[in-house]
Amino acid sequence: MTPILTTVFALLIITVVAGVLLGYAANKFRITANPLIDQINTLLPQTQCAQCGYPGCKPYAEAISTGTAINLCPPGGQDTVIQLANLLDLEPAPLAADEAKAQPKIARIREDECIGCTFCIQACPVDAIVGAAQQMHSVIVSECTGCELCEAPCPVDCIDFIEADPEPVPALPEKSLSEQACIRCGLCVDACPVALLPQQLYWFAQGNAYDKALQYRLMDCIECGLCHAVCPSHIPLVQYYKMAKLAIREQDDKQQKAQAVKQRFDYREQRLASEKARQEQRRQARAELAQTSTKQDDLIQAALQRAKAKHPGSS
Amino acid sequence: MAVKKIKLPDKHQVLSTPQIMLWVLVACIPGLIALCFFFGIGSLINIAWLCLCAVLLEALVLICRKRRPGFYLKDYSAVVTAVLLALCIPPGSPWWLGITGMFFAIVIAKQLYGGLGQNLFNPAMVAYAVLLIAFPLQMSSWAIPAGIEPNADAYTGATALDMFRNERGGMLVSEFWAQNTFFGTLSGTGWEWVNAGYLAGGLVLLYKRIIAWHIPAAMLGCMTLLAAIFYDGGSSASGGSPLMHLFGGGTMLGAFFIATDPVTASTTPKGRIIYGALIGLVTYIIRVWGAYPDGIAFAVLLGNFCAPLIDFYTQPRPVKDV
Numbered sequence: 001m002t003p004i005l006t007t008v009f010a011l012l013i014i015t016v017v018a019g020v021l022l023g024y025a026a027n028k029f030r031i032t033a034n035p036l037i038d039q040i041n042t043l044l045p046q047t048q049c050a051q052c053g054y055p056g057c058k059p060y061a062e063a064i065s066t067g068t069a070i071n072l073c074p075p076g077g078q079d080t081v082i083q084l085a086n087l088l089d090l091e092p093a094p095l096a097a098d099e100a101k102a103q104p105k106i107a108r109i110r111e112d113e114c115i116g117c118t119f120c121i122q123a124c125p126v127d128a129i130v131g132a133a134q135q136m137h138s139v140i141v142s143e144c145t146g147c148e149l150c151e152a153p154c155p156v157d158c159i160d161f162i163e164a165d166p167e168p169v170p171a172l173p174e175k176s177l178s179e180q181a182c183i184r185c186g187l188c189v190d191a192c193p194v195a196l197l198p199q200q201l202y203w204f205a206q207g208n209a210y211d212k213a214l215q216y217r218l219m220d221c222i223e224c225g226l227c228h229a230v231c232p233s234h235i236p237l238v239q240y241y242k243m244a245k246l247a248i249r250e251q252d253d254k255q256q257k258a259q260a261v262k263q264r265f266d267y268r269e270q271r272l273a274s275e276k277a278r279q280e281q282r283r284q285a286r287a288e289l290a291q292t293s294t295k296q297d298d299l300i301q302a303a304l305q306r307a308k309a310k311h312p313g314s315s
Numbered sequence: 316m317a318v319k320k321i322k323l324p325d326k327h328q329v330l331s332t333p334q335i336m337l338w339v340l341v342a343c344i345p346g347l348i349a350l351c352f353f354f355g356i357g358s359l360i361n362i363a364w365l366c367l368c369a370v371l372l373e374a375l376v377l378i379c380r381k382r383r384p385g386f387y388l389k390d391y392s393a394v395v396t397a398v399l400l401a402l403c404i405p406p407g408s409p410w411w412l413g414i415t416g417m418f419f420a421i422v423i424a425k426q427l428y429g430g431l432g433q434n435l436f437n438p439a440m441v442a443y444a445v446l447l448i449a450f451p452l453q454m455s456s457w458a459i460p461a462g463i464e465p466n467a468d469a470y471t472g473a474t475a476l477d478m479f480r481n482e483r484g485g486m487l488v489s490e491f492w493a494q495n496t497f498f499g500t501l502s503g504t505g506w507e508w509v510n511a512g513y514l515a516g517g518l519v520l521l522y523k524r525i526i527a528w529h530i531p532a533a534m535l536g537c538m539t540l541l542a543a544i545f546y547d548g549g550s551s552a553s554g555g556s557p558l559m560h561l562f563g564g565g566t567m568l569g570a571f572f573i574a575t576d577p578v579t580a581s582t583t584p585k586g587r588i589i590y591g592a593l594i595g596l597v598t599y600i601i602r603v604w605g606a607y608p609d610g611i612a613f614a615v616l617l618g619n620f621c622a623p624l625i626d627f628y629t630q631p632r633p634v635k636d637v
Contacts, residue, residue, distance in 0.1 A: 180331075180332045180333075180390055180431075181332070181387075181390065181392075181430060181431040181432035181433075182432040183332055183335070183392070183431060183432050183577050183578050184432065184577045184578050184580075184582055185335065185525075185577045186527065186577060186582040187329070189582055189583065189584075189631070195631040195632060196631075197582060197583065197626065197630060197631070199582055200582070200626065215627075216630065217630075229329075230329055231329075232329060232330055232331050232332045232334070232335055233331070233332045234331070
C-alpha cells in the first residue's frame with residue numbers, strides 16, 4: 001500500500017509543480033503579436049490594392065501567415081513571390097494573375113469630365129487623389145500605386161489607367177565565346193586597386209545573392225576593369241558588377257517606395273479612425289442632450305401639474 | 316593610413332585558363348618520372364586510362380547538361396583532375412578502380428556542382444577519399460620500389476609512412492631506421508625522389524606565378540614545425556623526423572598540386588596562409604595520431620569546407636586603420 005501512496009503523492013507533486021510552471025510560462029512568455037506578419041508585410045509592395053482579395057497588404061500578410069497562397073499579389077510580381085517563398089521556406093509558385101496586370105500603372109482622371117463627386121477620393125487607400133465636392137479631382141502621380149480601387153466608384157467613368165514610365169530592363173552581355181569558367185585563381189585579387197575580392201563578387205552577382213555581394217563591398221567597385229584585364233578565363237567581370245549594382249539600386253528604390261506608400265496608408269487609416277471617433281463623440285453628445293431635454297420636459301410637466309393643483313378651476 | 320599597393324597587370328604575362336592547366340600538367344612530369352623509375356610504368360597506364368575516363372565522362376555529363384562539350388573540354392581541367400588522381404592511386408591499379416574514381420571526381424564532385432569553378436571540393440581528393448574508404452586494400456598496395464630486395468613479404472605494399480605507423484612497435488626512430496635500411500635516407504626509397512620531383516614541379520609553378528607561395532609555404536611550414544615539436548629526440552613515442560614528413564607520402568604533391576587548386580582553396584592572401592596551415596596541421600594529426608598513414612586527402616577536403624569561411628573573415632581592406 002505504501003509504495004502506491006508514495007507514487008501517487010510523488011506524481012501529484014510533480015503534476016502540480018509542472019502545471020504551475022507551465023501556467024507561469026504561458027503568461028510570462030506570451031507572444032502578443034506574430035512577428036512573422038510584420039516580416040511578410042515588409043516584403044509586400046504596400047500598394048493596398050486588394051487585388052489579392054484582402055482589404056490591404058497587412059490583412060493579406062496575416063492571411064499568408066495562416067497558410068494562404070503567396071502568389072496572389074500582382075503588383076509585387078514574381079520577385080515578391082520568390083522573396084516570400086524564401087522567407088517562409090515554400091516553393092515559389094508562378095504568379096496567379098497574368099503578367100499584363102502586374103505591369104505598374106497609374107490612374108489619371110479626365111478632368112473635364114469629372115463631376116466632383118469625391119467617391120474616388122474616399123476609395124483611394126493612400127490618399128493620392130486631391131479635390132473637393134463639386135470641384136475637379138486630380139491624381140498625385142508620384143503617390144498613386146495603380147491599385148484601380150478608384151475605378152469602380154466613379155459614376156461618370158472618367159478614370160483611365162496609363163502605363164507608368166517603363167523602367168529600363170538591363171540585360172547581361174551575351175556570353176562571349178572566349179569566356180570560360182572562373183577558376184578562382186585570384187589574379188584579380190592582386191590586381192584590384194580597391195582591395196575587393198572580384199571572384200567572390202562575380203560568384204554572388206551571378207547568383208543574384210545581392211546581400212552577400214554587399215557584404216563583400218560590391219558598391220566600392222570603381223569599375224576600372226583591371227580584373228577583366230588579368231582574368232585568364234576572359235570574363236567581363238565589370239559587366240556583372242554593373243548589372244548587380246543596378247539590380248540592387250532598383251530593389252532599394254522599390255523598397256523605399258513601398259515604405260512611403262505604407263506610411264501614407266497607415267496615416268489614412270489613422271485619419272479614418274480618428275474621424276470615426278469624432279463622429280462617435282458627437283453622436284454621444286447629441287444623445288446626452290436628448291436625455292437632458294426629456295428631463296426638462298418632465299420638469300415642465302411637473303410644474304404644470306403643480307399649478308393645476310393650486311388653481312383647479314383654470315384650464 | 317596605408318593604401319594597398321597594386322601590381323599593374325601586364326597583358327603579356329597573363330596566361331589563359333587552358334594554358335594554366337597545361338602548365339600544371341607539365342609540372343607533374345618530374346614527379347611522374349620518379350614514380351615510373353621506382354614503381355614501373357603503372358602510373359603511365361593509370362594516367363592514360365583515367366584521362367580517357369575523365370574526358371568521356373565529362374563529355375557525357377556536359378551533353379546531358381546541354382553544354383558544348385568541345386568548348387568546356389578545351390580548358391583541360393578534367394585532364395588535370397585525372398592526372399592528379401592517377402598519380403595518387405597505386406601504379407597498376409585495376410581498371411574499375413580508375414573509372415570509379417573518375418566517376419566520383421568528374422560526375423559527382425565537379426559536374427553535379429555546376430562544373431569547373433563551382434565545385435566546393437577538390438574533385439581528385441573526393442575521388443581519392445571515396446576510393447580509400449571503399450577499397451582500402453587496392454588503394455594501399457603499392458609495388459615494392461625498385462632497388463629493394465623483395466625479401467620481406469610482410470612489407471609488400473607498405474609505404475614508409477605505413478611502416479612507421481604500424482610496424483614500429485616501441486622502437487626508437489634510429490633503431491627503426493637501422494632495421495629497415497631499404498627505406499632510404501629520408502622517407503623511404505623512391506618516395507623521397509618522387510616528392511623531390513613534385514617539389515621541382517611546384518617550384519616551376521611558383522616561378523610561372525600559376526600558384527601563389529602562401530599555401531605551400533604555410534602547409535609545409537606548419538608540418539615542419541609540428542614534426543620538429545613532436546620529434547621528441549627520436550624517442551619511441553616520436554612522431555617521426557620533419558624530413559620524413561616533408562618527403563614522405565603525398566606531402567609535396569599535396570602542397571603544390573592539390574592544396575593549391577584555386578577553385579576550392581581560399582583566395583585572399585591571409586586566408587591562403589590560414590588555409591595552408593590548416594591542411595598541414597590536419598595532415599600531421601592524421602598521420603601521427605589518426606587512423607590512416609597519410610591524411611592529405613582528408614586534410615584538403617576539410618580545408619575546402621573552411622575556405623568560404625576563411626575568405627569571409629580575411630577580406631582585404633583597402634585602407635588600414637590609422
